[in-house]
Amino acid sequence: MTRQKQTFSDASLPRPSDSAVPDRFKERIGDLFDTWADVRSRNAGLSAYYDMKNLLKDLGISIPEGMLSVNCTVGWCKKAVDARAVRSVFDGYVFEGREDAALNALVKENRLRTLYNQACRSSLVHGVAAFTVMRGRAGQPAAMVRAYSANQFCCLWDKDAGRIGCGIVCADVDADGRARKYVAHFPEAVLTFERGESGQWSCSEEGNPMGRPLMEVLIFDPDLDRPLGHSLITPELQGIVDKAMRDVLRMEVGAEFFTYPQRYILGASDDLFSVPPEGCTEDEDGNFVDSEGNVVQPVASEVKKMRAYLGAMLAISRDENGDVPQVGQFSPGSADNFTRVFENDAQRFSGATNVPLAQLGVMSSTYTSSDALGAANDPLILAVEEMNRDNGDVMEEVARMIMAVAGGVPIGELSDEQKSVQACWKDPSMPTISARADGWTKLAAADQSIVGTRVWYEELGLSQAKIDRIEAEKRRMGAIDAMNSIAKSLREAGAR
Structure with missing residues (x-):
């Protein structure tokens, strides 16, 4: 059992003792923990901005000392991350346009749609998140998928293979929040380190026939220099939020003087x-x-x-x-100046993230029509579409690992159909049902055969449960019509 909220520090993530690490893995294990320690403070800082727990950076010039304890939280970093994540909706897998019942069952049992949403948010915050696929224990799915934030795992990139070379995750902690179990993934083996009650570490090794680590990373904004991506919460956004927090505090101070003029x-x-x-x-x-x-x-x-x-x-x-x-x-200062400065902060943040002002909680009167309001989302939608293309490759590799682990075969021995698995995404523009119906009605005018298919109903925005009910009703009504037709034929034959 893990704690609901865990802190990640050198004390909470102790290294396994050298005696517990097999000799051929010592160098890579050491590199993993060294890299983990190097990025730990950076990841903690990014988490603080997303969780709205970043501290006020006072310039020491104009803010009275007694006002520094005022809550001046600005949650724009969280809104920027959530605005993208909520539009990136993973919708399952298909094989050459057809669904596979066995894979769909594993997706549902692992709650993979929810796991993707959580991993997507984490990758936006830290630049990278991870999925692991392992054989399930008794009572678990045949292939068990888990997701980890950058606080909970570390990996090393293999440039020749074009994927991670190895990785390690914190799989469990004790009541004090200190790691007591790690799982390290290598192309040839999976190592499990466990800390006993006495504090001694033990290691168990299991062969990996897949030929690659059973870990796949979800990366945001990778490039050739940083294949493990960048955080959406850039130094520019952190600076804007820091300034906005000071402006909020100045507004509070100004409001005090406005309420009680000197x-x-x-x-x-x-x-x-x-x-x-x-x-x-x-x-x-x-x-x-x-x-x-x-x-x-x-x-x-x-x-x-x-x-x-x-x-x-x-x-x-x-x-x-x-x-x-x-x-x-004394004449009190006007609050309009503070309001205009805060709105300017929001405009800068909006321009840097493609998130419209209204979604940051700052109302604006610059939109002159509904079309203009919709157009304000276009840059954000394009960014999410690009992200979905990159994440689609990752989710397809996760599907191949799921099928390989569940089937007990190496990934290379999957069938051509299984290897051709495709990840599906919902429309990031999130149109209304009326807008969907209008567009697909026009398509149906050109091709009547698509009317009534599952794809037709999906694109209209109906949930899978409603589509199943519609299909069941159609089958029931078809059976009734067939029985009525048979009964009519029998009556006519008896009359002759």
């Missing part, structure tokens, strides 16, 4: 806003003295200041020279 009193006596120190009394001359008779100065009272500030009527006596103190108020 006032001033010229020529007021000191005792107007002060009280005698504790334990002091007033002598016959009007001075405050302590228990030993020493004259002490009055102490400023915040309570008296606030009562004077909020009082409906403020009565001030003349001073000792007979002059009346002058009371005035």
Whole structure:
């Protein structure tokens, strides 16, 4: 059992002892843990921005020290990641246009659609996420698929093979959140490291007949220099969010001064806003003295200041020279300036991520029509389509591993049909049912044969459950019509 929320640090991810690592794997295991340690702080920082737990970066110039504890969270990084992930919807597999019942059952048992959604979000945050495929234990699917974030695994890239050469995952932790089980994937073997109650590590080795690590990585924005991808949360976005957090805090400070404008009193006596120190009394001359008779100065009272500030009527006596103190108020600053600066932050973030302002929670009046509003999503949709093409290759390789592990055969011995598996995706533009119906009605005018097929209903936006109900109703109605036709024929034959 793993904890609901685990911290990932050098202390929580201890290395297995050298004595527990087989000699031929020591170098690669050492490289994996060294690489893991190198990227750990970076991944933790990216997670903080996504989880909205990044700290305010104060410039130390204009923000009062007492205001630094104000909650000024800005969740734009999470919105940018979720805006892409929600449009990338994995919809199962097909073989040359046909579905396979056995693979569909494994997809459903592993909840692969949900796992993909989680892995997709993690790859957007850290640049990479991982799937592993292993034989299921008793009560589990024949092939068990698991997903891991970059906090939970590390891998080394094999440039010649064009995929990872090996990888290791944290498979379980103890009650204190420290790793007690690792699973390392190599082309020739799978190693399982377990830490016992005494703290000693043990290792079990299992041969891998697949000829490749049973791990596949989901990568966002890879290139030739960084094949394991980049995070969507770039330094540019982090800088914009840092500035937006300071602007939110400045808005809070400005709102305080706007609600309670600063006032001033010229020529007021000191005792107007002060009280005698504790334990002091007033002598016959009007001075405050302590228990030993020493004259002490009055102490400023915040309570008296606030009562004077909020009082409906403020009565001030003349001073000792007979002059009346002058009371005035400083003009409060306008909140419009803060609002415009914050909107500018949102516009910069929107331009950097292709996420429309409205999806960042900042309303804008720049859209003049529904068409313009829809066009604002076009860059985001194009980016998701590109991401789906890259992720499709990964999900197809995951499917081949699932079929190989479930069938107990190497991937190379799968049939040509199994190797041709294709990943399906829902339309990232997410059109309404009416828009779908309009488009597919026009297609049906050119080809009537597609009307009533499963593809027709899927593209109209109906769920698989509703399509199954429709197909069942059609079969039932077809059977009734056939029985009525037979009965009619029998009646006509009896009449003759």
